[in-house]
Every structure is written in C-alpha cells, then in structure tokens.
Amino acid sequence: MSKHVLRIENLNVSVAGKPILRGVNLVMNHGETHALMGPNGSGKSTLGLAIMGHPHYDVTEGSITLDGEDVLAMEPNVRARAGLFMAFQRPMAIPGVKMADFLRHATTNVRRPDRKEGEELIPMRQFRAELKEKMAQLRMDPEFARRYVNDGFSGGEMKRAEILQLAMLQPKFAILDETDSGLDADAVRLASESIAEIGREKMGLLIITHHDKLLEHNPPKYTHVMLGGRIVETGGYELAEELHSTGYDRIRKAYPDADAANQEMLAEETPAAA
Amino acid sequence: MAIDITETDQIGEINKYNFRTETHGVFKARKGVDREIVGQISEIKQEPSWMRDFRLESLEIFEQKPMPAWGGDLSLDFQDIFYYLKPTSHQGKTWDDVPQEIKDTFDRLGIPEAEKKYLAGVKAQFESEVVYGSLKEELVNQGVIFTDTDTAVREHSELLREYFGKIIPPSDNKFAALNSAVWSGGSFIYVPPGVKIEFPLQAYFRINAESMGQFERTLIIVDEGASVHYVEGCTAPMYTTESLHSAVVEVIVKRNARCRYTTIQNWANNIYNLVTKRAYAYGDATMEWVDGNLGSRLTMKYPAVHMMEPGARGEILSIAFSSAGQHQDAGAKLVHAAPHTTGQIISKSISKNGGRSSYRGLVRVEPGAHHSKNSVVCDALILDPESRSDTYPYIEVCEQDVQIGHEASVSRIGEEQLFYLLSRGLSESEASTMIVNGFIEPLVKELPMEYAVEMNRLIQLQMEGSVG
Numbered sequence: 182m183s184k185h186v187l188r189i190e191n192l193n194v195s196v197a198g199k200p201i202l203r204g205v206n207l208v209m210n211h212g213e214t215h216a217l218m219g220p221n222g223s224g225k226s227t228l229g230l231a232i233m234g235h236p237h238y239d240v241t242e243g244s245i246t247l248d249g250e251d252v253l254a255m256e257p258n259v260r261a262r263a264g265l266f267m268a269f270q271r272p273m274a275i276p277g278v279k280m281a282d283f284l285r286h287a288t289t290n291v292r293r294p295d296r297k298e299g300e301e302l303i304p305m306r307q308f309r310a311e312l313k314e315k316m317a318q319l320r321m322d323p324e325f326a327r328r329y330v331n332d333g334f335s336g337g338e339m340k341r342a343e344i345l346q347l348a349m350l351q352p353k354f355a356i357l358d359e360t361d362s363g364l365d366a367d368a369v370r371l372a373s374e375s376i377a378e379i380g381r382e383k384m385g386l387l388i389i390t391h392h393d394k395l396l397e398h399n400p401p402k403y404t405h406v407m408l409g410g411r412i413v414e415t416g417g418y419e420l421a422e423e424l425h426s427t428g429y430d431r432i433r434k435a436y437p438d439a440d441a442a443n444q445e446m447l448a449e450e451t452p453a454a455a
Numbered sequence: 456m457a458i459d460i461t462e463t464d465q466i467g468e469i470n471k472y473n474f475r476t477e478t479h480g481v482f483k484a485r486k487g488v489d490r491e492i493v494g495q496i497s498e499i500k501q502e503p504s505w506m507r508d509f510r511l512e513s514l515e516i517f518e519q520k521p522m523p524a525w526g527g528d529l530s531l532d533f534q535d536i537f538y539y540l541k542p543t544s545h546q547g548k549t550w551d552d553v554p555q556e557i558k559d560t561f562d563r564l565g566i567p568e569a570e571k572k573y574l575a576g577v578k579a580q581f582e583s584e585v586v587y588g589s590l591k592e593e594l595v596n597q598g599v600i601f602t603d604t605d606t607a608v609r610e611h612s613e614l615l616r617e618y619f620g621k622i623i624p625p626s627d628n629k630f631a632a633l634n635s636a637v638w639s640g641g642s643f644i645y646v647p648p649g650v651k652i653e654f655p656l657q658a659y660f661r662i663n664a665e666s667m668g669q670f671e672r673t674l675i676i677v678d679e680g681a682s683v684h685y686v687e688g689c690t691a692p693m694y695t696t697e698s699l700h701s702a703v704v705e706v707i708v709k710r711n712a713r714c715r716y717t718t719i720q721n722w723a724n725n726i727y728n729l730v731t732k733r734a735y736a737y738g739d740a741t742m743e744w745v746d747g748n749l750g751s752r753l754t755m756k757y758p759a760v761h762m763m764e765p766g767a768r769g770e771i772l773s774i775a776f777s778s779a780g781q782h783q784d785a786g787a788k789l790v791h792a793a794p795h796t797t798g799q800i801i802s803k804s805i806s807k808n809g810g811r812s813s814y815r816g817l818v819r820v821e822p823g824a825h826h827s828k829n830s831v832v833c834d835a836l837i838l839d840p841e842s843r844s845d846t847y848p849y850i851e852v853c854e855q856d857v858q859i860g861h862e863a864s865v866s867r868i869g870e871e872q873l874f875y876l877l878s879r880g881l882s883e884s885e886a887s888t889m890i891v892n893g894f895i896e897p898l899v900k901e902l903p904m905e906y907a908v909e910m911n912r913l914i915q916l917q918m919e920g921s922v923g
Contacts, residue, residue, distance in 0.1 A: 233878050236870065261880035273875040277896030278889055283879070286889065290880030298885050298919065329893070346879065 185211040185248055185264070185353045187232075187385060192243035194224075194231045199449065201227045203410035203442065204243070209354060209385040214399055216421050217389045219407030220429050222447035225389045226270060228407070229356040233267045234260050247353070261287075262294035264353030268343035268360050275330040280342065281312060283330050284349055291350045315348045319375045336363035344375050354385040361395040373398040396421055406432055409442030487534040490514060493636050496538075500605050500639070503612055513625035513635030520629040526815070527753040527782045531727060536699050538637045538670070594652070600645040601656055604672050607643030614645060618676055622705035622733050631731045634670045634703040641671035641702065646681040646712075655684040655717070655903050671702040675714060677740075682713040686903060688720040698725045698752070706734035708742045710764070715743040719906055721913060722751035724780055733759040733788075739766035745901050747910065748783055749776040749917065757815060759788035762796035762827075769798045772898045777810030777842075778917060786815040786847075787831075791824040791857075802833040803895050806842035807917075813845040818861075822853040830860040836894050837867055838887070888918040 187209040194202035201224050209215055217225050231238045232245060234257035245252040247263055255263060275283065288311075289302045302308075316323055321341060331339055340360050347355055357376070361369045369392070376386075377398045388395055396418070404420040405412045408429075413436045414420070424432075433440040485492075493514050497507040522529055594601055600611060607615050625635040642658060677683055700722075708714045714734065722728050728751045734742040744758035760769025775783035789798035804812035814833040835844035846863055868890050876886035892899070892911050899907050 235874055257874060257877040258880050258882055258886075261878055267878060269875070273869070273872045275872055275876070275890060275893050277893030283876075283889070286881055286885065287879035290882075290885075294880075298882050299915070329896075350879070 185385065186246075187265075187354045188244075188246045189228075189232070190244050192228070192231065192245065193241045194227055195239045195241050196227070196237055199446075200241070201238075201410050201446065202231065205407075205410070205412055207405065207412060209387065211353065211385050212382050213403070214381055214386040214388065214401045216396055216401035216404040216418075217387055217407060218391065218404060218421060218424050220433075220443065222443050223407040224410040224446075225407055226358055227410075229267050229358050229387070229389060232260075232356060233257060233265060258290070259294075261350075261352075262291055264291075265356075266347060266350055266352035266354070267356040268340070268347055268358060270358045270362065272331050272339050272343055274332040274334075276332045278330050279327055280330055280345075281309075281326040284308075284312060284326075284346065287346065288349050291352070312349065315345065318378060319345060319348060320371065321345060337365075337368045340364060340368075340372055341375075344372060344379070347376070348379045352384055354387070356387045356389065357395070358389045359391065360388070361390055361392050366394070369394040370398075392425065408432060408436055409439035409446065411439055411442075413439050486536060486538075488514070488517075488536075488538045488633070488637060492538055496637060496639065500608070502608055505616065506608055509620065509625075510636050510638075513632050516625045517629060517632035517636055520632060522629060526755045526784045529727070529729075529753070531699060594656075597650050597652075598647040599650060599652065600643065602643055604641040604643045604674065605639065607674075611643065611645070614676075615643060615674065618705065618707055619674055620705075622707065622735055623703055623731050628731060630701045630729045631703055634672060634701050634731070638670045638672035638703065641673040641704075642675070642685070642687075643673070644675040644677075644683065644685060646677045646683045648678040649680045650678075651682040652684070655686045657685075658687045669700045673702070673704040675704075675706045675716070677706070677708045677712040677714045679709045680711045681709075684715040684717065684903075686717045686719075686906065688718045699727050699729075701727075701729045702731075704730070704732040706732075706742060708734060708736045708740040710738040710740060712737075713741045713743075715745065716758075717745040717902060717906070719747040719902065719910060721749040722754070724750065724752055726751045728754040728756065730754075730756045732756065733761065734769070735761050735763050736767040736769055738764035740764075741768040741770070743770045743772070744787070745772045745898065746785070747774045747776075747898065747902075748785055749913065750778070750781055751783070752780065753782045754785055756785045757788050757817070759790065759817075760798065761790040761792055762798065762824075764793045765795040767793060767796045769796075771800045771802075772901060773800070773802045773814075774895050774898050775802075775804040775812045775814075776914070776917060777804075777806050777812045779808040779810060782811045782813075784813045784815055786813075786817075788817040789819070789829060790817075791820045791827040791829065794823065794825045794827065796824060796827050798827070798829040800829075800831040800833070801897055802831075803836070803898060804834070804844055805836045805838065805891060805894065806844050807838035809839075809841040809843075811843040811845070813847065814863075815847040815849075817849045817851070818859065819849075819851040820854050820857050820859070825854045825856040827854065828858040831862070833863045834894070835863075835865045836891065837865065838891075884919055888915050891918060 189205055189207040192202050192205040193200065205228060219225050227238060231240060240253055252260060285302055285308050290296055312326060313323060316326065331342060334342065343360065360372055364372060373395045381399055388399065388401065390396065400418045401421060404416050404418065406414045406424065413432065490511060493510050497510055620635065623631050625632040644656065646652060675685060706714055706716060732744065736742040742760045746756065746758050748754050748756060758771050762769055769789050771787035773785055773787055775785040777783045783804065786802060787800040789800060791798065800816055802814045804814055806812040812835065816831060818829050818831060820827050831848065833846055837844050844865060848861060850859060850861065852859060868887055872890055873886050876889060877883065881889065892914050899910050902910060
C-alpha cells in the first residue's frame with residue numbers, strides 16, 4: 182500500500198480580510214481516519230475549503246503539502262487530480278447536467294491528471310458498468326444517475342450524491358463536511374456504512390462532524406477539536422464520544438484564549454465561519 | 456431542345472450547367488435584383504405563369520417597403536449581392552478553397568468525409584441515394600410528398616398553389632417579399648390524413664436539391680390527424696461567400712395533426728440570416744418550433760404559431776448563442792386567435808466575448824380568444840462583461856379570461872458552481888462548457904440524438920479558450 186501524507190503546517194486563513202484559521206497543524210497519513218469537531222464558528226469548514234482551494238479563502242501563512250508537493254501552488258482542479266476530495270455541506274446544483282455525465286468527466290480527469298480538455302473521456306461502456314456497480318454497492322437507485330446534479334435533491338440525496346462521487350473518484354484524502362447533518366437516523370446509518378464500504382483504509386479521511394453517528398462505522402484514529410481557528414486538543418475515539426455526550430464546556434474552559442477568539446468570530450457573523 | 460452553356464461570370468469563375476428551355480435566352484449571372492433577374496429565375500425553373508407573376512409582384516413590394524427600423528444593423532447593399540447561383544456553382548469550389556477553420560470544425564464535430572464536402576459546397580449533392588432511397592420508398596407508399604419546392608411547383612402545382620404565400624404573403628415584411636421574388640430550393644412536404652411519420656425527415660434526404668440556398672422557400676402541409684417531424688440544418692458551419700440568407704417557411708397543421716420543425720444552424724460571421732417562419736395550427740393541432748441559432752453576423756428570426764381554432768397548441772423552444780461580432784435577435788410569436796388555445800415559449804440565450812443575444816417575442820390574445828393560456832420563460836446567460844443580452848417582450852391581451860405568464864432571468868456562471876466542478880478535477884473551460892450545456896438542456900433534450908450530440912460538441916468548441 183502506498184504511503185501518502187497530507188501535511189498542514191501553521192495554516193492561517195482569512196476570509197474577506199478577517200482571520201478565521203489561526204495556525205492549524207495537522208498531519209494525516211494514508212489509511213487513517215481523523216474526526217474534526219468543534220463548536221460553530223471554530224473554523225472546521227474553512228479548513229476543508231482552504232485545503233480544496235476555494236477562491237474566497239486566503240491563506241495568509243503556512244503550508245499544505247501532499248507527499249511533499251506544495252498544494253497551495255495548485256489550482257483547485259489540479260488539487261482534485263492530485264487526489265484531494267471534499268464532500269460539501271451544501272453542494273451546488275448544476276441544472277441540466279446529468280449526474281452520469283458529470284461523474285464521467287470528473288472520473289476521467291482524476292484518473293488521468295494530465296488529460297487536456299477535449300481529449301477522450303473514459304469509454305462510455307466501461308464507465309457505465311463501473312457506475313452501475315458502485316451505485317448498487319451503495320444501494321442507490323440507478324435512475325439517480327439520470328437526474329440533474331443536485332437539482333431538486335433532498336438533503337439526504339445531496340449527501341448520497343457526494344458519497345457516490347467519493348466512491349467513483351477514489352481520492353487519496355477525503356474531507357467529509359458534516360455529511361451527516363440534516364439526515365435522519367436511517368440515512369446517517371446508510372451514509373456511514375457506505376463510507377465504510379468504500380474502504381476508508383484505502384484513503385485518508387477527515388470527517389468533520391457534530392454527531393458521532395457517522396463515526397460509529399468509521400471510528401477515528403484521532404479526534405481533533407477546533408476552537409477559535411486552531412486545533413486545541415487531539416485525542417482518540419474516546420474524545421469524540423466525550424464531546425458528543427457532554428458538549429464543549431470542558432474544552433472552552435481549558436482553552437480560554439481560543440474560546441474568546443471563537444466568540445469573536447461568531448459575533449462578527451462571518452458567513453464563511455463554520 | 457437542350458442547351459449546354461458555359462458561362463463566365465464577373466468574377467472569372469467558369470460555371471457550367473445544362474438546362475432545357477424554349478427560348479434562346481442566355482442567363483447572365485450578375486449582382487443585384489431586378490425584373491430581368493427575377494424573370495430569368497422563373498424561366499430557368501420552367502415555372503407556370505402564376506408563379507412568375509407572383510415573383511414579379513413580390514419584387515415590386517420589396518422595392519416599395521422600407522427597411523425595418525428595429526432589430527439589428529441591416530446596412531446591406533442589396534445591389535451588391537448575387538441573388539441566384541446555379542446549383543452546381545457552389546462557393547468553395549474545391550476542397551482546397553475551403554477555409555482551414557471550417558475543415559477543423561468538421562473534424563471536431565466528427566462529420567464523415569462525404570458529408571464534409573457536401574456541406575462545404577464542394578459537391579452538388581449528398582450522395583445518399585443508397586442509404587435514404589429505401590426510406591423514400593416507404594414515404595411514397597404512404598402518399599407522403601417530400602421534395603424540393605422547385606419540383607413541387609412543377610409536379611404538385613395545384614396542391615402547392617392552394618397554400619403557397621397564404622401564411623406569409625409577400626406584403627408581410629420586406630424580406631418575405633424578397634424571398635417571394637427570388638426564392639429557390641427549400642422543402643415541400645405534404646402528409647396525408649392520419650399518416651404519422653415515425654422518423655424525422657431531414658433536409659438532406661431530398662435528392663437532387665441544393666439544401667443550402669440563400670432564399671429557401673419551405674412549405675409543409677400536415678393534413679388532419681397526421682404527424683411529422685422535419686429537421687433542417689446541421690451544426691457544421693455554413694460556409695458561403697454570399698452573405699444574405701433570407702428564408703421563408705410556411706406550415707399548416709390541420710385539425711388533430713402535429714408538426715415539429717427543428718432547425719440547428721451555425722452560421723459563419725459574415726452572414727445575415729433573416730428568416731420568416733410561421734405556422735397556422737387548427738383545431739386540437741400542435742405546432743412545435745425547435746430553433747437553435749449560433750453565429751452569423753446578424754440573425755433575425757421569430758418563429759410564429761397562430762392558433763386558429765379551439766384546442767390548438769403552439770410551442771417554441773429557442774436557443775441563441777452569439778460570440779464576438781455576432782448579433783442574434785431571435786425570439787418567438789404566439790397568436791391566440793381562438794378560445795381554449797395554449798402556447799409556450801422557452802428561450803435560452805447565451806452571449807460571450809462581446810456577442811449580443813436578444814430575445815424579442817410577441818404574445819397576442821385576440822378578442823374572442825378567451826380561456827387561452829400562455830407562458831413565456833426567457834433566460835439569458837452572459838458569460839463576460841463585454842457581452843450583452845436584451846429582452847423585448849411584447850404582450851397584447853384583448854380578453855379577460857386568460858392566463859398569461861412571463862418569467863425572465865439573467866445570470867452569469869456562478870462562482871460556487873464553477874468551484875464545485877473544479878473541485879472534481881474539471882478545468883475552468885470544461886466546467887464552463889458543462890454549465891452552458893446544462894443551461895440549454897431543456898432544448899437539447901428535444902433534439903434527435905445525433906443533433907443533440909453535435910450541439911453539445913458545438914457548444915464545447917464555442918466555449919474553448921474563451922473563459923471569462
């Protein structure tokens with residue numbers, strides 16, 4: 182098994198001039214599952230979006246490397262082709278574009294990072310067979326492939342669509358941003374089983390979550406807690422369980438500066454902070 | 456008596472043709488339009504005198520009518536154009552003469568060799584007899600008439616005369632008058648009562664005809680309970696040195712019948728494409744125009760449906776895509792001339808690189824057309840700050856008990872949408888193309904499959920290297 186490493190060092194990120202991340206350090210190895218938790222405003226989604234290269238997120242200091250390569254120097258589509266993936270909290274609708282077409286383009290580009298626009302896509306027959314297999318594995322209705330990307334999807338359907346992309350693209354590192362929020366218990370169970378089935382030992386997983394349901398089937402090796410734009414504490418699975426049952430009080434008390442920063446960020450109501 | 460004449464025209468090309476005639480007249484190919492030219496056109500085609508008279512009257516109307524004061528920039532010199540070119544004298548006479556970018560486009564669109572040459576005007580007709588011959592036989596057996604209009608004037612004169620110029624009289628507008636005077640080529644289709652043609656009839660099925668005429672005249676009559684889908688045009692760029700194209704299309708859809716007329720055209724940048732298209736739909740009949748226009752220097756095109764009897768339905772789906780130096784002034788007209796009629800317009804326009812796409816539409820509900828329903832959706836996508844989109848909707852309602860809806864939107868490619876696709880490995884250009892293709896999907900899904908594929912590829916070509 183190849184050993185990929187995603188290394189984030191002293192990452193500082195601002196949105197519209199306002200600092201959100203204030204020196205995040207994180208190392209993820211291939212095959213590891215990390216949970217990222219923290220109250221609202223702590224910067225969890227921001228971390229994910231900064232890794233993926235969203236244009237609104239300015240990295241003011243620090244570095245991100247994937248197997249030693251400078252990720253910050255890569256355009257978002259190059260990052261995807263390098264093997265980074267994020268399942269978004271609120272994925273965008275692309276009206277008129279079928280899931281299957283979209284997936285075929287995405288899969289081709291990620292598998293052939295050097296592909297130039299206009300070059301051949303994965304042959305239709307091969308792609309269809311693969312898609313069918315993956316959808317069956319995830320217990321998805323084949324009709325789903327014909328629907329327009331995220332257009333008129335329920336919250337659960339959007340999350341399932343993100344998971345399907347994860348299955349098809351097989352990234353080196355995947356960030357799941359609150360993939361369980363807005364889902365009922367059955368849907369969460371299904372989502373978490375799906376992720377486990379995709380094979381989290383084949384990739385590095387960063388699960389951003391408030392709940393522990395997703396983690397039941399995907400127990401993390403490390404749990405990180407964010408507060409005020411920094412990771413303040415790291416533990417094992419038991420930390421996630423603790424936070425889920427008793428909340429963030431202990432954390433807030435233990436790290437008052439970070440807590441103050443967090444309150445500040447929430448007060449400013451920066452839409453990007455999550 | 457057959458006369459074989461070789462004629463050298465003003466620009467030094469040698470044109471050769473055969474024709475049969477009673478007279479010893481020699482056809483001089485020259486620019487401009489006047490009684491002599493019009494008379495000669497009629498003579499070459501051996502038309503009955505009623506058609507010749509029709510042409511000459513139309514010429515008079517053309518000369519008297521003023522130019523439209525709206526639409527696009529129509530600074531044309533009418534006397535600087537050839538109005539009639541013999542079928543064998545296509546422009547781009549050898550394959551070598553065809554511009555490289557046209558050839559490249561053919562390659563990118565995956566068009567087979569023989570078709571390329573036909574489309575470039577290098578061959579006079581598409582040698583498709585073997586493939587399409589059997590289809591033609593089937594049609595003949597059902598009593599369907601599908602031929603070019605020139606032939607129909609000679610062989611189906613009475614049937615044609617009953618309808619010709621009745622839907623769009625020469626007095627309708629200046630360009631209809633011009634077409635009525637100098638028309639050549641186009642399709643004539645008659646579908647007998649109850650006959651439903653399963654496969655789309657395509658312009659290039661017509662053997663022995665030039666499909667790319669400047670002044671095509673098409674007439675389609677769908678008799679009671681019948682149905683037909685006619686497809687015209689192709690996505691390959693229309694390459695021609697003559698810059699004025701002014702077609703007229705008349706369609707009659709009788710009671711309980713159905714007709715769909717699909718056009719996908721991609722014009723080169725020097726073309727003025729000014730078309731008058733109108734259909735009359737009778738009791739419980741349905742008429743659908745599916746109209747895709749890309750390119751051209753200026754296109755003015757407003758497919759119309761007049762719903763003449765209760766239960767009639769008109770639907771118009773229109774896409775316009777304009778790029779640098781191009782102006783699409785396109786739209787639709789729906790006239791409710793009877794009660795309990797329904798109409799729908801969906802217009803999608805895209806402009807990039809300084810192109811200009813306009814929607815110009817009319818919905819009219821005449822007195823007595825109560826309980827009519829109509830909805831218009833016009834969406835514009837502007838891809839960069841240099842480009843322009845305008846909407847000119849006209850709504851004239853003379854009845855109380857009606858439902859009229861109008862929705863319009865203008866958008867650009869969303870940053871978040873773009874980022875989402877980029878985060879899946881697509882390049883910016885690929886992502887923009889995908890979004891644009893999604894934008895026109897409601898129309899593309901109505902096209903026959905091979906056209907849909909070509910349409911998507913064409914959008915891709917248009918979009919490449921133009922992200923902004």
